[in-house]
Amino acid sequence: MSAPDTRNTAVRRSRGRTESQRPAENGSIRQNDHHTDISCTTLGHEDMERMKVELIRHVQSRLNELLERAISDSMQALCRNTHTHTDQTHTHDRHKPDQGKVFVARCSLLDELFEISHIRTIYHMFIAALLLFIISTLAVDYIDQGRLVLDFDLFYYAFGQLGTVVWAWTLMLSYTLLGPYYILNVWASLRHRRGWRTCVSAVTALTLCAAQTGMLGIFPVYIVLHYQLPPASRFIIILEQIRFVMKSYSFIRETTPAVLKNTPQKGASLSYPSLSSYLYFLFCPTLIYREVYPRNPSIRWNYVGMNFLKILASLFYLYFILVRLCIPVFRNKSNQPFSSRTFILALFHAAFPGMLMLMLGFYAFLHCWLNAFAEMLRFADRMFYRDWWNSTSFANYYRTWNIVVHDWLYYYGYRDFLWLTGHRLRSVATLSVFAVSALVHEYAFTLGFGFFYPVMFCTFAGIGVVFNFAMNDKRKSPVWNIIMWTCLFIGQGIHVCLYCVEWYAQIQCPRTGTSFWELVTPRSWTCSYQ
Structure with missing residues (x-):
């Protein structure tokens, strides 16, 4: 029997017991009021249950979509691994260098997460914090100076000499587009001639190395040092230098094996990548060269x-x-x-702004910048990062933080190293990748700030390596995610603290000589502010 029927029976029994004491109409009125309360309560419960069911259905549909996409990616990876394992079986467990990344049309993870209102609210909280920064700055300026002051002298200083940056970048782009392409094109057209293969290959390799060293090695450093560019302009030149080196290396690395395998028949032309495909590669958000990428049908301007x-x-x-x-x-x-006291105090002051800088750098570059260029070029594979924020190990964090750079290091560093060593020395291959990454980071920061302070190198090549092996993929507990975030806060605080202290030390105590030890010794260690 349902709840309303039970309650009706109780009402009838109660009415039968009180008929001799109260008028019948009073019992009828009370019964109707009771039925009205039951109906309203039942209706409220039905609405709540309906809303709960709709909410659960919506969440389940979103989770099913994400799960299907994850399963699809996993199956593709499994197929590639199975194919790789088959090839390794035929080559005595030896990697083949031509097995590379497969591009698949997919959206960025944050674009999908921002469709959920709860995640979008966190994004709104960061916007509110920006508004709070603006209001507080205006309020402080008004209190201190009696008027609203909102100047951006820091921007004008940091991005100074943009004209020099533009023409230097144009020269670097022109060489990267035309230099490696035509040098390899000439080599590909001459190498099939008998008796000249070794000589042509040697001359081509020397020419290419000299051109790369001159235009993508010495030239950017000369521009930065000769014109004494400010910090932001320096970073533009140096980061573009690193990007062009990685892009051109990928083109050379992917094109050379194809040319070696390609032996044209008599009267047939040699198959060589088109210049338009290489030009598209120089601007699309990936460091792995392919002649064809998955493309979207239209551009959402x-x-x-x-x-x-x-x-x-x-x-x-x-x-x-x-x-x-x-x-x-x-x-x-x-x-x-x-001193140790000032360092500890400055470290805790810098932890929070350092973490904000990390989040801004991730969001502005890895999400907004790369997605903007991907949309303009209709580049369909938008997996520039994974859910690194859920990592419970630093090994997973390094793999998922920046997929674009990780793919380049994995395929051209780690896997090629294993192929050259016969699929041995995995730990050495991992250490070599960390060493290259640490050196490149330190090179960028040294030229970007204008002083040598190997904080980035020590954190990558030292602490980063330790955390990679200590906090590995076996760590699955959520506690390790808290530990990872705590380490990130401390690490970012160390970076911001030491680089800011050294920056002001360089201003307060400028160098008086040009000896090697004076150039590589941090001024904050010896500078006395009196």
């Missing part, structure tokens, strides 16, 4: 515009972090001698 607006907003966000949280603290710290 409103999506492109919103991403560039978000990049601009991220730059303003970075400006307010530096102005409100970093510069006042470290400018005052520069008046004190460098």
Whole structure:
């Protein structure tokens, strides 16, 4: 029997017991009121149950889509691994260098997550924090100076000499587009001639090395040092130098085996990549060269515009972090001698802004910048990162933080090293990848800031290696995710703290000589602020 029937029976029994004491109509009225309360309560419960069912159905549909995509990616990876294992069986467990990345049309993870209102609310919280920074800056300026002051002198200084940056970047792009392409084209057209193969290959290799060293090695460093570019302009030149080196190496690495395998028949022309495919590769958001990529049917220009607006907003966000949280603290710290006490205090001051800088760099570059160029070029594979924020190990964090660079290091560093050593020395291959990454990071920071302070190298080649092996994929507990985030906060605090202290030390105590030890010794270690 249902609940309403039971309650009706109880009402009838109660009415039968009280008929002799109360009028019948009073019992009828009370019965109707009771039925009305039951109906309203039942209706409210039915609405709540219906809303709960719809919400559960919506969440399940989203989870099913994500699960199907994950299963699809896993099956493709499994098929590639199975194919690789089959090839290894025929080659005595030896990797083949021509088995590379497979591009698949897929969306960025944050674009999918932002469709969920709960995740979008976290994004809105960061926007609210930016508004709070702006309001607090205006309020402080009004209180201190009696008027609203919102100047951007830091931007004007950091991005100075943009004209020099533009023409230097244009020369680097022109060489990267035409130099390796035509040098390899000439080599491909001559190498099939008997008696000249070794000589042609040797001359081509020497020419290519000399051209790469001159235009992508010495030339950017000369521009940075000769014109004494400010920090942001320096980073543009150096980061583009690194990108062009990686892009051109990928083109050479992917094209050379294809040319070696290709032996044209008599009267037939040699198959060689088109210049347009190489030009497309130089701008598309990947470091792995392919002649053809999966493409989207159309361009969403409103999506492109919103991403560039978000990049601009991220730059303003970075400006307010530096102005409100970093510069006042470290400018005052520069008046004190460098000691363990000042370092610890500055470290905890820098942990929060350092983490904000990390999140801004990830969002502005790996999501907005790469997605904007991918949309303009209709590049369909948008997996520039994975869910690194859920990592319970640093090994997984390094693999998922930056998929674009990780793919290049994995295929051209780690896997080629294993192929050359006969699928042995895995630990040495991992260490070599960490060493290359650490050296490149330190090179960029040294030329970008204008002083040598090997903080980035030590954290990558030292602490990073230890964490990679200590906090490995066997760590699955959520506690390890908390530990990982704590280590990231501390690590970012160390970076911001030491580089800011050294920056002001270089200003307060400029170098007086050019000896090697004076150039490589941090000024914050010896500078006394009196």
